[in-house]
Amino acid sequence: MELEREEVLSAIHHCVKCKLCSITSFHPREEWLPLCPSGQFYGYQAFYAPGKMEIFRAILEGEITEPSEGLLNAVYACTVCGACYEKCKQITSVELGAPDLFEAMRHELASKGWILDVHKNIAEKIKETRNAYGEKYEYKAKSSDENADVLYYIGCTARYRVPEIADAMLEIFDKIGIKYQVMDEEWCCGSVLIRTGQVEAAKELVAHNVEEIKRSGAKTIVFTCPGCLKTFEKNYPDMGVELVHSTQFLLRQGNMNLKKEDLKAAYHDPCHLGRDLGIYEEPRAVLSEVADIKVMKREKEQAWCCGSGGGVKSAFDDFALWSATERLKEAKEAGAEALVSACPFCKRNLKEAAEKEEIEVYDVVELVNRCLER
Amino acid sequence: MLREVIKMDEMVSRLVKELQAIVGEENATDDRAICTSYSRDQHWHFVPAKNPACVVRPANKEEVRAVLMLANTHKIPVIPYSTGINVRGLTIPVHDGSILLDLSRMNRILEINPEMKTATVEPGVTFGMLLEQTRKYKLRPAFPDAPLTVSVLVNYYLRGIYQTAATDGHDHTISYEMILPNGETLKTGSRALSRMPYFRYGVGPDFAGMFCAHPGTCGVVTELTAKLYRLYDNRKEYFIGFDDVATPTKLIYNLMNDELAASIRLVDNQSWLKGIFGTFDYPYEELPKFVLCVLVEGVDGVFEAKDTLVRAYMKECGGEVLDLPAEFATTFEHESLGGAEKSCMVFGIKGRGNYHCIGLYGPLTLAAKYYEVHEKTALEVGIPKDHVHFYIDPIYSFHGQLCYFELDIFYDGSDPGFGAKLRNYNERQFHKLLDLGIYGWFRPYAGIIEPTVERIGYLAEVWKKFLRVLDPNEIMNRGKLF
Numbered sequence: 001m002e003l004e005r006e007e008v009l010s011a012i013h014h015c016v017k018c019k020l021c022s023i024t025s026f027h028p029r030e031e032w033l034p035l036c037p038s039g040q041f042y043g044y045q046a047f048y049a050p051g052k053m054e055i056f057r058a059i060l061e062g063e064i065t066e067p068s069e070g071l072l073n074a075v076y077a078c079t080v081c082g083a084c085y086e087k088c089k090q091i092t093s094v095e096l097g098a099p100d101l102f103e104a105m106r107h108e109l110a111s112k113g114w115i116l117d118v119h120k121n122i123a124e125k126i127k128e129t130r131n132a133y134g135e136k137y138e139y140k141a142k143s144s145d146e147n148a149d150v151l152y153y154i155g156c157t158a159r160y161r162v163p164e165i166a167d168a169m170l171e172i173f174d175k176i177g178i179k180y181q182v183m184d185e186e187w188c189c190g191s192v193l194i195r196t197g198q199v200e201a202a203k204e205l206v207a208h209n210v211e212e213i214k215r216s217g218a219k220t221i222v223f224t225c226p227g228c229l230k231t232f233e234k235n236y237p238d239m240g241v242e243l244v245h246s247t248q249f250l251l252r253q254g255n256m257n258l259k260k261e262d263l264k265a266a267y268h269d270p271c272h273l274g275r276d277l278g279i280y281e282e283p284r285a286v287l288s289e290v291a292d293i294k295v296m297k298r299e300k301e302q303a304w305c306c307g308s309g310g311g312v313k314s315a316f317d318d319f320a321l322w323s324a325t326e327r328l329k330e331a332k333e334a335g336a337e338a339l340v341s342a343c344p345f346c347k348r349n350l351k352e353a354a355e356k357e358e359i360e361v362y363d364v365v366e367l368v369n370r371c372l373e374r
Numbered sequence: 375m376l377r378e379v380i381k382m383d384e385m386v387s388r389l390v391k392e393l394q395a396i397v398g399e400e401n402a403t404d405d406r407a408i409c410t411s412y413s414r415d416q417h418w419h420f421v422p423a424k425n426p427a428c429v430v431r432p433a434n435k436e437e438v439r440a441v442l443m444l445a446n447t448h449k450i451p452v453i454p455y456s457t458g459i460n461v462r463g464l465t466i467p468v469h470d471g472s473i474l475l476d477l478s479r480m481n482r483i484l485e486i487n488p489e490m491k492t493a494t495v496e497p498g499v500t501f502g503m504l505l506e507q508t509r510k511y512k513l514r515p516a517f518p519d520a521p522l523t524v525s526v527l528v529n530y531y532l533r534g535i536y537q538t539a540a541t542d543g544h545d546h547t548i549s550y551e552m553i554l555p556n557g558e559t560l561k562t563g564s565r566a567l568s569r570m571p572y573f574r575y576g577v578g579p580d581f582a583g584m585f586c587a588h589p590g591t592c593g594v595v596t597e598l599t600a601k602l603y604r605l606y607d608n609r610k611e612y613f614i615g616f617d618d619v620a621t622p623t624k625l626i627y628n629l630m631n632d633e634l635a636a637s638i639r640l641v642d643n644q645s646w647l648k649g650i651f652g653t654f655d656y657p658y659e660e661l662p663k664f665v666l667c668v669l670v671e672g673v674d675g676v677f678e679a680k681d682t683l684v685r686a687y688m689k690e691c692g693g694e695v696l697d698l699p700a701e702f703a704t705t706f707e708h709e710s711l712g713g714a715e716k717s718c719m720v721f722g723i724k725g726r727g728n729y730h731c732i733g734l735y736g737p738l739t740l741a742a743k744y745y746e747v748h749e750k751t752a753l754e755v756g757i758p759k760d761h762v763h764f765y766i767d768p769i770y771s772f773h774g775q776l777c778y779f780e781l782d783i784f785y786d787g788s789d790p791g792f793g794a795k796l797r798n799y800n801e802r803q804f805h806k807l808l809d810l811g812i813y814g815w816f817r818p819y820a821g822i823i824e825p826t827v828e829r830i831g832y833l834a835e836v837w838k839k840f841l842r843v844l845d846p847n848e849i850m851n852r853g854k855l856f
Contacts, residue, residue, distance in 0.1 A: 013788035014727025016416040018521040018718050019459050023502065026522055026715050027708040030509055032502045043431060043479060044408050045458050051411030054423075058410045070405025091715070092722030093654060 003104045005060055011094070011101055012057045017050040020091055021084035021098075024302040033298055035087060037305050037323040038078045046074035049084040049098050056105045067114035075105055076116055077316045079323070080195060081305035082275040090301070099276075106197030118315045119196040126205070130187040132156040139163060141170060145179035150249075151218035151241075152180050153232075155225035156188050157344035162351075165344045168369035169224050169246060175372050176253055180222075183212050191231040196311040206236055213239055222249045224365055226273035226343045227309070233277065245273060246365050247283040247342050258289045258371040265291035265367070266336035268327060268350070269303035270343035283342040287364055290371040294336040304330065306341070308349035324353035332359055340364055382471065386427045389450065393430045393473070396440045401479070404428040412455065412474050414466065416728060419793030420800070420820040421463025426453060426474035433479045435553060435596040442594060443557040445473055445849050452555075453851045454594050456497040456525035462817045464532070464590075468851060475594065483507055484597055490572045492548060494599040497527045501713045513602040514711060516542040519767070522713030527598040531586055538710045539669075540630065540638045542603050544769045544776065547582055548574050550598035555845050560593065571599040584840070589818030590851045592844045605711065608677035609636075610670045611703035612684065614693040615662030616640075619764065620742040622666045625691035627738060629668065630772040634680045634687075637669035637710040638768050640741075645763035645782055649717035651698070652705035662694055664764075669710055720784065728787025730796050731780045732803060733816030738775040740811060741766055747806050748781040755798040761785055778816065797821075 022040075024033040034040040038047045045051035055074055058064045064071065085098035109115060125134030139159035141152075152173070158166040173180045187209055190202030213221065220242040223229040232243050250256070267287050273279045280300045287293055298304045307313075307323020328350060331339040338360035341347050351361040386404045393402035403409075404427060414423035427450075432438045445452045451472040455465040458478060467474065481498030488511035493504055502522040504515050518529050519538050530547045549563030549571045562582040564573035574582055585592050616622045622640055629635045641647050643661040648654055650667055670681050688695055709717050720729055736744065745764050752762045765780035781803070785792045804825050815822055827834045844850075 010788040013418075014786075016461065016718075016721045016728060016787070017459065018461075018721060019457070019523045020521050020715060020718055023523065026502050027712055028704075030502075030505055030712055032500070032506045044403075044411065044429065044476070046408045046411035048458070050458075054411045054414055055407050058407075058413070064406060064410060066406070068405045068407050070403060071407035074407055074411070091718050092727065093719075094722060094727060 003100065008101060008104060009057065009060060012053045014094055015050050015053050019048060019050060021049050021087045024087070024298055025090070029297075031297065035083045035298070035302060035304065037081070037307055037319070037326070041319050041322055042073070042077060044074070046070065047077065049088075052078065052102060052105070053098075056101065056108075059105070059108060067109070067112070071109075072114065072116055075102075075109055076119070076196070076311055077319055078102060078310055079271065079305045079307060079312045080310035081271040083271075083302060083305060086275055086301040103195065103197070106195070107199050108197070110197030110199070115197060116311070116315050119198065119311050122192055122196070122311075122314060123198050123201045126188050126193065126201070130205070131160060132188050132192050133160045135160045139166065141166065141182045143181040144173065146181060147217065148179035148181045149219040150178055150180045151213065151216055151221045152182050153189070153221050153223050153225075153228055154182060154186060155223065155228040155344065157348060158224055159186075162344045162348050162363070165224050165347065165363045165365060168363070168365045169222070171369050172250070172365060172372060175369070176256055181216055181218055183209075183216070185212055189228040189231045190235065191227040192311060194231060194235055195309070202235070210236060210239060213241060220244060220249075222246055224342075224344060224363065226270045226277065226279075227345060230272040230276045245277075245279055245282070245342065247286045248279065250286050250365075250368060251282045256289075256368075257373055258368065259373055260290055261367070261371055263291040263338055263367075264294050264336050265338040265340045265362075266294045266296050266331040266334050267299070268296075268306060268331070268339055268341040268346060269300055270341055270346045271303070271305050271309055273342055274300060274303060283364055286368060287340055290367045291338070291340070294331070294334040296330045296334045296336075298330065306346040306349050308345050313345070313349055320349050321353045324349045325357065328354055328357045328359050328361075332357065338362055340367060386471070389444075389448070389473075390428050392444055393428065393441060396444070397430055397432050397437050401431040401433070402428060409474070412465070412476075415463055416461040416787070417463040417820065419790070419796060421466050424467045426467045427471045429474040429476055431476045431479050435480075435551075438475070438477070438480075438594050438596055439553050439557050439559075441473070441475060442553055442555050442849075446555040446557070446847055449847045450849060451851065452594075452849050454497075454591050456528045457500055457523060459521055459524045463820055464818070465851075472851075477594070480596065486511065486513075486602075487572070488513060491602045492572055492599050493526075493602055494571060494597055495526050496597055497525055497595065499526050500524060501526055501529075505713055508602055509605060512605045514605050515600060515602060516546045517710070517713050519714050519717055521718050522715055526600060527595055530600055531595050531598060538639065538714070538767060539603065539636050540768055541633065541636050541770050542601075543771065546601045547586060548572060548599045548601060549576070549582055550595050552585060552593040552595045554593040555847060555849050565599070588841075589823055592841065592850055606671040606673060606677065608672055608674065609707055610677075610681055611706050612668040612670075612688060613696040613698055613702070614666045614668070614688060614691060615696050616664045616666065616693045617662055618742070619664060619745045619766075621692050622664065623738050623741050625666065625687055625693065626766070626768050627775070628687045629684065630768050630770070630775075632683060633771065634670065634684050635668045636671045637667070637706075639667045640664055640764075640766040641667065642763050644760070645720055645723055645784060646717065646765055648723065649714075649719040650706050650709055651702040652716040652719070654719065654722070661696065665696065666693065667706055669706065671711075720782075723784040726784065726786040729782060729784045731782045732800070732807070732819065733778065733780045734807060735776060735813035735816065736779055736811065737813070738766075738768060738777050741777065741779070743810055744779050744781065744807070747803070747810060751799055751803045751806060752783060754802065755795050757783060757792075757795055757799060774813070776813065
């Protein structure tokens with residue numbers, strides 16, 4: 001646990017359990033809108049931030065000495081989306097973030113061997129295949145210029161589950177004439193391991209990727225995956241390389257002659273991109289060039305999580321899909337024909353849930369690619 | 375010892391199976407971690423953590439009835455819990471082996487009746503949920519100055535008779551339905567006689583009043599009908615600064631006596647004012663030490679007349695009318711008439727995350743003395759002056775000059791040393807306040823009942839007998855009194 005024990009306990013003691021963290025700002029709209037997917041889905045206090053903090057306290061103070069099913073569910077059926085912290089910060093200006101606490105809690109649990117089998121399996125798959133899905137085939141992508149300044153870090157999900165995002169990004173590079181590299185030996189960034197408490201297992205991945213990137217000579221790394229970007233920003237050493245999200249990169253290209261579509265689209269803030277990295281405006285600016293944006297009630301710092309992060313998709317798929325369905329309904333209520341995110345992991349979960357909802361799901365780069373004339 | 379533990383574990387396992395048969399497998403558990411999440415609240419310096427043996431989450435009154443009857447048969451303590459926001463240790467188990475009865479799934483608004491100006495709710499309905507619906511009829515509930523995530527039913531039933539809109543009166547409960555430990559249903563007021571739950575006084579004595587404001591619970595209230603109040607379009611806010619507590623009491627008296635203001639709160643410039651204004655980022659220290667916040671509202675004609683009178687009283691009040699940013703007035707309106715949200719910024723005062731208060735009812739005439747004794751006792755136990763804060767909320771219609779007073783101390787919740795000072799403060803202060811004279815306590819704070827019971831004579835005996843009749847097996851959470 002990187003946070004000191006006393007630091008953690010101090011933060012836990014500062015929670016007054018008002019549970020305002022479980023809803024969006026009530027005033028001035030005066031609508032009751034839940035903000036915590038985990039608490040809303042499971043209901044027990046253990047699944048809300050104040051309950052989780054009590055559990056962490058009991059672990060640190062030696063009151064909980066064995067891993068029960070409820071413990072593992074309460075700790076790991078949380079997307080660590082950070083919405084609770086953002087709300088609390090607005091009200092109380094507390095000094096330590098709940099997501100940091102909850103990741104520290106997972107690290108503490110993992111160090112005791114209290115971890116879900118499905119997450120252990122992911123670690124084993126990564127060890128074997130260097131990707132989080134255990135896929136043995138190669139995603140077909142080649143550098144357009146092996147000495148290019150721009151390196152596109154594709155990430156496991158865009159490589160093996162939603163390749164249309166990676167395809168779109170690569171086509172965009174080609175269309176706008178950007179020379180790019182992709183890594184021959186791109187390993188998982190380690191995000192899923194770090195988020196599930198398996199911090200040590202991520203070290204080898206970090207070391208490898210750092211070495212490869214240094215060898216590439218790239219000056220800018222572009223990410224379509226906010227989870228990867230966050231991990232590089234927060235868990236990797238400073239490589240002296242610029243790290244940017246695809247939407248930031250696209251925005252700086254200026255006028256790309258995009259042909260706007262007749263599409264009403266709601267933008268879904270990915271947690272890692274928004275709450276973790278503070279990138280809210282760039283995706284909206286890019287999306288507004290290709291579609292008419294419909295604003296959902298819960299957005300930016302108070303966006304409803306899609307439900308897939310923090311190891312939830314792999315371990316609690318019913319919960320993940322429920323969260324995604326809630327988001328899709330919200331988009332439809334806003335009058336959107338499509339829900340657009342800027343994260344492969346969000347897209348994958350939302351798309352799966354959308355099979356039962358009449359709404360399209362895209363990543364921003366897909367729409368940009370579609371609207372970009374050669 | 376080990377054998378006893380095993381025996382207890384087996385008993386709890388059997389109990390959980392029986393509870394699961396009532397509420398479904400996923401809604402009852404004795405999982406240690408799940409139970410731990412209910413073990414402590416913000417009042418942990420005074421009420422130590424204690425795990426319930428199991429947690430059960432019924433979905434309706436029939437499930438509640440079955441759970442209570444089961445608990446009654448086996449003489450197992452039951453701790454009712456509504457939305458999970460509790461700052462006084464009232465839902466922390468007192469005894470080992472308790473059932474935590476989490477009622478948050480029962481969150482239906484059963485009726486909003488705009489003609490009767492009432493709402494009927496289940497225990498899991500929060501003030502936010504209710505306002506979202508009532509405002510469609512230009513109505514609102516009477517809000518406590520607690521987070522709008524708290525339960526409407528529990529606040530009114532338990533002891534939530536204070537409010538931030540001075541015109542609302544002090545009693546918002548009309549009638550309710552309660553399930554007793556033996557499984558019988560008790561209906562109060564007109565609810566007992568008909569399907570019209572809109573009148574408090576039905577047959578015989580005021581049973582609604584007899585069950586309210588206990589230090590614990592007598593049964594489980596599964597639905598409650600409460601008063602709703604008008605939301606007016608015409609509103610105006612004033613903020614008047616004073617250097618002491620005594621001077622503004624004349625203005626408060628005039629406003630209350632003439633029934634002019636919807637909300638009146640006297641607060642010091644370093645605590646609740648930050649929440650009322652919705653920001654930490656303002657030079658509050660440059661304001662007078664105490665600020666009276668006044669909100670006037672009403673229908674056309676009445677509003678203008680009230681406003682004229684309020685301004686006239688303000689001229690002669692001896693305070694300084696403050697010219698503040700317009701958004702402060704907007705936030706004050708929201709917090710007073712739409713439920714407390716930003717007010718909870720007090721939890722972040724000094725970035726420390728905790729507060730302690732003694733809330734009490736008393737006459738306005740004693741306001742300055744309450745403040746004096748608050749500051750004096752705090753200093754005696756080593757609490758610095760800059761941690762001492764004060765709050766007055768006068769309550770309509772001012773018979774007895776009824777006010778809600780809050781003697782606040784904001785502190786670092788993680789500091790056990792400060793917790794010890796606060797326990798010392800409480801021990802002294804309860805006696806001092808009782809000696810000074812109060813109408814009653816707001817909450818049954820830990821340690822408050824013992825010195826109080828000594829002074830209430832035969833009432834204590836009658837009270838105990840009353841509880842024994844209702845709950846002979848003593849399964850309900852009777853709090854710290856009996």
